[in-house]
Amino acid sequence: MTHFTHLNEKGEAQMVDVTKKSHTERSATATGFVKMQPETLRMIVEGEHKKGDVLATAxxxxxxxxxxxxxxxxxxxxxxLTSVKVDLSPDEDAGGVRISATCKLSGQTGVEMEALTAASVAGLTIYDMCKAVDKGMVISNIQLEEKKGGKSGYWKR
Structure with a gap:
């Protein structure tokens, strides 16, 4: 098992020193899902939500x-960051909106946290905009799907 890089020899939290790491092209994709009532999803898809375009805002x-x-x-x-793409796909069969966020850069450290944060906040924004009509929504399955670049290379769920 590898050690935690955010801890020094005394066990104290620290920012990892990436000074000597090579610049490489890096990318990461994270996904999530917001489950909701069929009527809430219909309002989003048909653009009938009173707060405006939910998917564009998210x-x-x-x-x-x-x-x-x-x-x-x-x-x-x-x-x-050199690229951030957030895709939001209504999924009637699953009863909600699928979220995919991909971040890219050329640098010394990965972009997994940026992709996970993008997916999380997109889901939170959907919830915020729709909570008046559907307080029972569930944001779930926020997870890293794949990462590329750096010393560890390619990883896929």
């Missing part, structure tokens, strides 16, 4: 969240 929120990850998670490095 997409922008996810992008903004990826850019602010280091402000939210204490030991994350601020990153110069």
């Amino acid at each position: 997409r922008i929120a996810g992008i903004q969240a990826a850019k602010k990850t280091s402000d939210l998670i204490p030991l994350c490095h601020p990153l110069m």
Whole structure:
């Protein structure tokens, strides 16, 4: 088992020193799901929600969240993201909205946390915009699907 890189020899939290790491192209994709009542999903899909375009707002929120990850998670490095894509797909059969967030950069550390943050905040935004009509929504399955680049190379769930 590998050691935790965010702890020093005394067991204290620290930011990982990436100074000597190579710059490589890196990407990560995270997904999530917001389950909701059929009527809530219909309102989103048909653009009838009183607060406006739920999916467009959630997409922008996810992008903004990826850019602010280091402000939210204490030991994350601020990153110069080169791409953030948030896709939101209504899924009638599953009863909700599927979320996929992919972040990319050329740098010294990975973008998994940025992708996970983007997916999480996109889901939270859907919830926030729709809670007046459906308080029983469930945000679930926020998870890393794949990452590319860096010393560890390629990983896929």
